[in-house]
Amino acid sequence: MKGAAMRERLLILFIIMLATAFFGEMKVNPVGGSFRFSLGIAAFFFGLLWFSSVPVLLTGFFTGTFIFGFRVGMDVFFAYRPYMESVAAHLPSAFYYFSFTVLFYLLRARRYREFPLWLGLIGASIDFISNVVEIQVRQYFTDFPPITWQSFLMLLFFGVLRSFFAVGLYNSFSIRQLRAVGEVRQQELERLRMINTELYEEAFYLRKSMTHLEEITRESYQLYRRLLTSEHAESPTALAIAENVHEVKKDSQRMLAGISKLINQEGLAPQLPIKELCELVARANQKYAEMLGKDIQIEWSCHINLSTSQIYALLSVLNNLVANAVEAIPMSGRIELNVKLIHRHLVFSVLDSGPGIPLEEQEWVFQPGYTTKYDEKGNASTGIGLTHARGIVQSLQGSLRILPDQKQMTHLEVQIPTDQLLGKEGV
Template identity: 35%
Template sequence: MQTFIKNEKLQIFVIALSAAIGEGFKINPFSGDFFRIGLGVSTFLFLLLFMRHLSYIKAGILTGLVNVAFQAGDWMLLTHSFSVIESLQNNLAAGFYYVVFGFGMSRIQSRITEFHPLLLGGIVSLIDFVANGTELLVRGTLLGTTVFEFHAWFVLLITAIVRSFFVIGLYSSIAVSQMRFLHAEREKRMEQMLNIGAGLYGEAFYLKKSMDTIEEITAHSFDLYRKLKEQSLTSHSQQALGVAQQIHEVKKDSQRILAGILKLFDSKIIVDMNLSEILHFVIKGNEEYSEMLKKTIRIEKDMGDDYNIKNYIPILTILNNLVANAVEAIDLQGTIHLRIFEQDNETLFMISDDGKGIPEQDKDIIFEPGFTTKFNQEGIAATGIGLSHVRDIVRSLGGYIAVKSSEAGGAKMVVCLPTYELKKGG
């Protein structure tokens, strides 16, 4: 297979051989064996459309030669005549068809993908008609038959149109299927990249906070070292200095890690995204998450104005966390509703579910680090940094987050962010 892909001569030979074999399935629109229409032409055109890297002229010449050889041999077997000259006289014209057709297709080879299918079908029909006409003229010259009959040329025109549009239609349907498959693959990779980016953003956000804390601890440790030294507590002061130095090393390591993470999602090279696109990936990702948890959850959306986002990673991180929490709050089946709209220069995100809800006594502390209601099968509590993480990101964007009771009986998370912080060019 690798040899076939790399060897263009072999590919051209396969085209020529396939077209010659296809010519074995033919119809005779005129009386006798004067003119034949076979599937070889359709096969030839179909393969040319999918092998645009090849030389169409070379393919036409080789296909013409192979086709003449096949038809001449077939003619000898049918007529029981082994006259090479007579055989060529009756079949040489078929080779001219492929040469002319290959030349004509080479004129549009670089623009095939640019043409609308209907326009491409019309152009190919014209090329096919000219090639068929050339074959008819050459055959008439060699055999001394009349070729200027309206009926003959009309049949050629209809044949060219039907054959060309049939092949172009088949080619277009396959091309569309390929494009859909590629689009689905690209969307899948995009979703994976978005999830990775959102995860990295969260880690980078907390790492920055940790570095600020480390900086404060380093300053306090060094201040403690100075005070102990002033009191002549040499051994204790050296211990404090050692702690300060070790914390400083941790800070430098954290800086290196943060720099590496930031390189992985440089916001300057990330593609633009609209709110609707972000919502699409959030819904799709969490539908898959609910399936993984073996839950039947329907996620509905209600969206107002759509606009381009400056930096989609924080929004994706916020929505992913909140919708994932809603998925986890629902037992086996339920509904999650996402509503996004603008109000007084602010964009509001409302995520509600019909899960078990949040007790009133917990609503004031759910955003505190360490608070959690999630436990694994071993009874070990989760870290409880999810909602505190979301709150910190929301605050960094100049907004706020609140929790309310949902009309459906579960919880409703309300995130309010300044639109100018989100909208690109806003």
């Protein structure tokens, strides 16, 4: 691991040196001679800000040395000037990078990355002072002219320009990176919510089954008492049944507790706006339709400024209804999800352009096992999706029903009292 980290740092250092040398050739010489203003320092400044893993002082030393050797090599290779003259012309540039890096290190410039204005001003000051150092070195080695007020202002202007250019570029890349991380985070949250929705369904019916198990335990025990009173030979069997059902109920309670912990995951908001919830359902089922190779347009409309804590209950219901619509549409069609607030009820309407539900079969749709969907091998679906949905809606004191076709589209409507949507999420 240490060797890999070292190779990565060396690669970054090489990239910074190469980029600085390359952009350093994009230059102007406003005061004549070999003194230049280039984009090289902007690239170098950006590299120090972005690649925080590389040591500042070593980066500056190697970059300054590399720039000096690169420019002397260019002069010698293209015969621009004699070797010693080239050394005298470009050695001060190395001192510029040495000075820039030392000041960058002493002022702890990386600590101001979250404060662009301060960082830009610090960078401009470091650039200006480093230019002054370079000019002093040039005056020592050559007959470089003294600094005038015009040159002074020019150094200041270019320092501000290059510094804020590098800071702006750094912030632009940082914002893009944050957006990318935010999108990944949002996708992860959506995935967790959909997983929790499935867990919610299982927990909902597990709790319902536990109620039945409690009733069976009680009835079995009462049967045992009656048989025991009449001295029936099967009384021990009735007691064993009661005890076994009681153990199953205890196991179910443990499973329910585990599922509850999974659903209440940290990082998931306790409430979600209805509008975001509808968008999540539409986006998830759009992907589902694409996975099935269907060309389905899913539209949703919600102008309700209301948040709900019943996230998984609503997601479960709406996801079931919209997914059923996706599966019912042969190859192409349209689905609408509309939300309205009518009096003290929130009304969800799901419409699809599928083949519809025959009138004589509508009363059977919500019965467990009823289905019109078969896979490629002719196996029937479980037929419990709408049963699940209706059970959850009824637990919220709402209703789920089929309405007469609207715009030649199958129409299912969910009505839930608003006070139920603001209650505590349960499983």
